[in-house]
Amino acid sequence: KWAQFPYHKRLSQFDIQAQQSLSQRQLKQLGELTWIDDQFNLILLGPPGVGKTALSVGLGIEAIEQGYRVMFVTMGQLMTYLKTEEFTRKSQIQLNRIRQADLVIVDDLMYMAMETYEANLFFQLISQLYEHSSLIISSNKAPDHWGELIGDPGITTAILDRILHRVEVINLNGDSYRMKNNQKIFSAE
Ligand code: ADP
Numbered sequence: 001k002w003a004q005f006p007y008h009k010r011l012s013q014f015d016i017q018a019q020q021s022l023s024q025r026q027l028k029q030l031g032e033l034t035w036i037d038d039q040f041n042l043i044l045l046g047p048p049g050v051g052k053t054a055l056s057v058g059l060g061i062e063a064i065e066q067g068y069r070v071m072f073v074t075m076g077q078l079m080t081y082l083k084t085e086e087f088t089r090k091s092q093i094q095l096n097r098i099r100q101a102d103l104v105i106v107d108d109l110m111y112m113a114m115e116t117y118e119a120n121l122f123f124q125l126i127s128q129l130y131e132h133s134s135l136i137i138s139s140n141k142a143p144d145h146w147g148e149l150i151g152d153p154g155i156t157t158a159i160l161d162r163i164l165h166r167v168e169v170i171n172l173n174g175d176s177y178r179m180k181n182n183q184k185i186f187s188a189e
Contacts, residue, residue, distance in 0.1 A: 001064060001069050001070065002069060002070060002071050002097050002101070003060055003061075003064055003070045003071060003072050004071070004072050004073070005057045005060060005061070005072050006053065006057070006072070006107075007057065008057070008061065009054050009057055009058060009061075010058055010061055010062075011027070011031050011055075011058030011059060011061065011062050012058075013058070014027065014051065014054055014055060014058045015051075018051070019050070019051055019172060021170075021171055021172055021173065022055075022170065022172070030042070030055075030059060031058075031059065031062055033059070033062060033063055033066060033068070035134065035168065036063060036068055036102055036103055036134045038166065039131065039132070039133065039134055039166060040134055040166045040167065040168060041134055041135040041136070041137065041163055041164075041166060041167045041168070042056075042059075042134070042135070042136045042137070042167070042168050042169075042170060043136075043137050043138075043139065043143065043163070043167055043168070043169045043170065044056060044136065044137070044138040044139070044170050044172060045138075045139060045140070045141075045142055045169065045170065045171050045172065045173065046140065046171060046172035046173035047140055047173055048140065050172040050173055051172055052107075052138035052139075052172055053107055053138060055170075055172070056072070056105045056107065056136045056138055057072070057105075059103075059105075059136065060072055060103065060105050060136075063102070063103050068101075068102040068103055069097075069100060069101045069102050069103070070101055070102065070103045070104075070105065071094075071097050071098045071101040071103075071104050071105065072105040072107065073094070073098065073104070073105070073106060073107070074106075074107045074108050075106055075107065075108050075109050075112075076108070076112075077094075078098075078106060078122075078125075079114075079118055079121075079122070081094050081095050081098075082095070082118070082121040082122065082125060083118065083121065095125075098125070098129075099125075099128055099129070101133055102133055102134065103133060103134050103135075103136065104129060104133055104134070104135050104136075105135075105136045105138075106135060106136070106137045106138070107138050108138060108139070108140075109137045109138065109139040109141075109146070112149065113148075113149050113151065114149060114150055114151055115151070116151060116152050116155070119150045119151055119152050119155045119156075119159075120152075120155060122150075122159065123155050123158055123159050126159050126162050126163060127158075127162060130162040130165075135163065137163065142169075143160055143163070143164060143169075146159070146160065147160075
């Protein structure tokens, strides 16, 4: 249901050999999607081309097949929808889907600096999604640098509080994942 992936590549086609920072076992656990029921967010970090989008698409396809409502948007599309919601039917439809989704995939977060009003719109959406849906956010910048692009420190803190409340950060550029809040998606190795 919905989604709008940039390409279709199943999780089973994700080449785990090419991605040393994720084990087969972790990939399998992510694919079981219990983290969506627990409203965990995933942050996929790494430089371009390491497979952030491929992993989020694979997980998104899996989620749709298991009956979850999924939306895939780039950060650029999302900001366009938010800024034109008042007067563009397409943006209203897309944002309604995003607000109803169990899983929202935001690809390429923070590729551009935000104006304060844009940061506010983004914050409002994150607040609406908080507590009833999961996010997958891919970015080439770690969350401690997002403030440089969001701008307003108060809005940055408010956004980060919600996104990082229940999160699994997965580094796809070498280092393995780390945990937040002593809660885990991955069981002990
Ligand atoms: P990014 O990290 O920039 O989001 P992509 O996920 O779009 O990178 O990866 C770039 C291309 O390489 C895509 O066509 C993607 O399907 C492929 N790719 C990257 N990593 C993997 C992987 N581990 N297994 C299979 N395909 C991959």
